[in-house]
Amino acid sequence: MTDGKLIAKERREPGAGRGALWGAVAWSAGVLALLIALPWAARHRLPDPLATHWSGQDPDGSMSLTAAALFPAGVWLVLVLAAAAARRFRAGTAGGATGAALAAVGVLLTGAQTSIVHANLDRARWQEAAPMGFEVVVLVVAAGLAGLLTWLAVRPRIDSPTGASPAARIPAPATAPGEQLVWLSQAANPWLQLGASVLALGALVGVLAPASGLMEFSWATVVPFVTTSPIVLCSASVKARVTAQGLSVGFGPFGWPSRRWSPADLDSARAELRTPAQAGGWGYRVNGLGTTVMLRRGVCLVVRTRRGREFAVSVDDAERGAALLNSLIARSASPTG
Template identity: 40%
Template sequence: MTDPYDSSPTDVRARLMVAIAGWAVLVAAVLVAVPLAFADRLPDPLATHWGSSDGPDGSMPFTAFMILLIGMWAVLAVIGLGVAARRRNLARRVTRAWFCAGLAWAGGFMVTTQAVTIGANLDRGHWTRAEDVGWQVAVVLAAPIALGALGWLAGRPGPDVPAASAETGPLIDLDPGKRPVWVSTTTARWAAGLALVSLAAAVVIAGVAVTGRFPGGWGGVVPLALVGVIGTVLSSVSVRVVPEALTVSVGPLRWPSRRVRLERVERAWVEERYPAQVGGWGFRGLPGRATIMIRGGECLVVRYVSGGELAITVDDAATGAALVNALVARRHSAAGR
């Protein structure tokens, strides 16, 4: 019999691409077809938010509701296809399983959210008379989790490429008469573009909402502005190494920043990491083993004396690692005299 876990990485990636594309089309078709099928039985605007008393307290135009869900799903689907297309992204079984679980969960959440919203508004005449939601919330929570579990199982077949063990990091010679400094900055154009578009959209929607022509628009201003701020912070990362410490700063203002004294560092090396391997973009992981991920590829990885690790996606990481190792070695040599 053929072991389902023994397929080649190329075959697995091809099957994943087909499966993700099929799932993307299926969810998109549901998000478009269902509201259109019931359009003549729905009020416009729709009730889209329920307060603590379970009664509706927020609304959104029918068209805006459709565009919001379809647009969010389109972005997720495109990102999913892009991640799956990279050969190294899903080489590990655990990464592949959680990636598929996340995509399945996201599609299920979109569909169940739409279904509950349409069901509550169906034949109600006006959004203020929409049905209260109670047990439906449990469906929105449970159904995506069940789909996520199926996605996790679907992502497990195929080879499992073990994580490469960290090799001894590079080392360079230091001139004892000079103070070495290394600075490198990496910019994520996708984050900067997303931030610009989100902030512009927030301003436009707020302007239209002020005129009263888009009464439900205020509900989208805060999320868009938040995405804009987060995108700005994630648009760049800068690393600076001096004899005393390594400093990591994010965003165009180089804030917030994190300073790691070199006396806490054991060694450094270069490693390739991708968003799918660490759980996405941004600051990923837990204290003691974290990754600052703004683009896939070359990372500067620093291991602490305590055993923890910090990885930063930055250009020319080899030079930074070499300097860190040289400074650590010089510190140890000085301490041993």
């Protein structure tokens, strides 16, 4: 990138925040239900009280069945309320941290509850509960990984390089010598994000229920949830970016996978009104129109490659993105381009 002036434009679809919020609500409710349901579903096969604390590998503490179900649920509710307060009073600064905390603690508590049920299952007395060992290491690692991935997905990002001009001062997409334009726009479908969260909870139930000993593990039950959840999540949000290097479109909370086109790869760009019916539905669709990433009704940024294929993405400010791309395409085609 040259040392010339940089002018940036970013648009964020309002649904992006709503989708993350509803995903957090679904996760919070699902974890709460699991914490209470796991011991109660096995209550006829558990001692009362049951072992809930181990010293080394041997049980040395117990709780009644009711307390064992409600105590971790109460801890979870306190954390959820604290996260909601942080979002309410420190919006924009606490999103990544609270999301990571909810993911990590949710995995830790549900995993611990699963281990407790499994250790006490079919035991006459809580003192006879199975020892704890490797499960603890697995739980800590899984919780840490869940927290890290969530933080990477929802942490605040600065997409525009330092020195970008405020949006109110952005001129038309024409650049002087030594000057470059950067166009950014992103969108999300909150219903697809919520669906991905529900599918992830289904996968969690499919793993935890067999791990607790309540049922046999079934690949036919778990695999559909495990495979479809990340696919739906990646199809639920998109970020489009136009720079001197061309167009890049990143999918999902991590911006991966992504598709990229250099100006030399493209024949033209335009803004076009498209509906989900025309695209063939919501999400990542391929039909007679080409490929469309349909996250909301309205104007899409549409590019046509030199091979005659079309790619469309439903993001805001598509007109400005298309104008900038056409300027870059024309520049790349000129003898001095």
